[in-house]
Amino acid sequence: MQIVTVKSYSELSTLAAKLIAQQIKSKPNSVIGLATGSSPVGTYEKLIEIHKKDGLDFSQVTTFNLDEYCDLDRKHPQSYYTFMKEKLFSHINIASKNINFPDEDFDKYEDEIKNCGGIDLQLLGVGNNGHIGFNEPADVFQNKTHRVHLAESTIQANARFFNSADEVPKTAITMGIGTIMAAKKIILVAGAEKAEVINKLKKETVSPQFPVSILHYHPDCTIIYSSSS
Ligand code: F6R
Numbered sequence: 001m002q003i004v005t006v007k008s009y010s011e012l013s014t015l016a017a018k019l020i021a022q023q024i025k026s027k028p029n030s031v032i033g034l035a036t037g038s039s040p041v042g043t044y045e046k047l048i049e050i051h052k053k054d055g056l057d058f059s060q061v062t063t064f065n066l067d068e069y070c071d072l073d074r075k076h077p078q079s080y081y082t083f084m085k086e087k088l089f090s091h092i093n094i095a096s097k098n099i100n101f102p103d104e105d106f107d108k109y110e111d112e113i114k115n116c117g118g119i120d121l122q123l124l125g126v127g128n129n130g131h132i133g134f135n136e137p138a139d140v141f142q143n144k145t146h147r148v149h150l151a152e153s154t155i156q157a158n159a160r161f162f163n164s165a166d167e168v169p170k171t172a173i174t175m176g177i178g179t180i181m182a183a184k185k186i187i188l189v190a191g192a193e194k195a196e197v198i199n200k201l202k203k204e205t206v207s208p209q210f211p212v213s214i215l216h217y218h219p220d221c222t223i224i225y226s227s228s229s
Helices: 009-026 041-054 080-087 106-115 152-161 177-181 192-203 211-217
Strands: 002-006 031-034 062-065 067-069 121-124 146-149 171-174 185-190 221-226
Touching: 002 009, 002 192, 009 031, 009 041, 009 121, 009 185, 009 221, 041 080, 062 080, 062 106, 067 080, 177 211, 185 192, 185 211, 192 211, 192 221
Parallel strands: 002 221, 031 062, 031 121, 121 185, 185 221
Antiparallel strands: 067 171, 146 171
16 A cells, blocks of 8 residues: 655646546556545546546446445435536446446445456545445444445534435445455545544554555555645
8 A cells, every 4th residue: 555645636636537547548448436525526527637638538437336325316416326427427428337336236236346357446535434435433344335324423524415414314335345455456535634544544553443444455555645735
């Protein structure tokens, strides 16, 4: 695991998008794992720019999103499906049949990833409590895609996207830690507001109470951290 510290969120986004574009150029039918939340928004903006200016071709790319809320219609403005459509998919030439989100059929999601040859590159953000995907701090690492009860701190953090914390779904489906770790390459983007998490990650030994720490064991993981906003 290497931590690359850059000076600004814009630099972080440019670098993450460049690495994803390199992956797609070297393998046009790449399988890319995607994250939602604020952290990757700039990366998606830069990818759209590369698509529009340099013709980066997504026509053969397949995507698997990390997570999705339960009990929220796909068309809900705060569903992760809507988020991805607005922030990336509707601006690039990805085929809608190649876009995947987890649902209650956990085994099917795992099989679909395997049938595509596995994830070539997984993009991640990190929660203030160290969660990746929605793998919250716990006594054990959950390996596969599963349903999770969101931590109170995650509900509070995500309330900014809803009218109130009460509206934030309490459960979600997330790829498991094993699903994420099986990706051939991982890029995690963390802005300046994640300074504490990144410092803890540098020091902390691997523990399911701090899920992001598992990335110490990944053979090809780059954390892009911006020291200011
Ligand atoms: C979302 C996801 C989450 C977020 C994390 C950080 O798909 O997987 O782990 O990456 O909650 O969210 P932001 O970027 O909004 O701080």
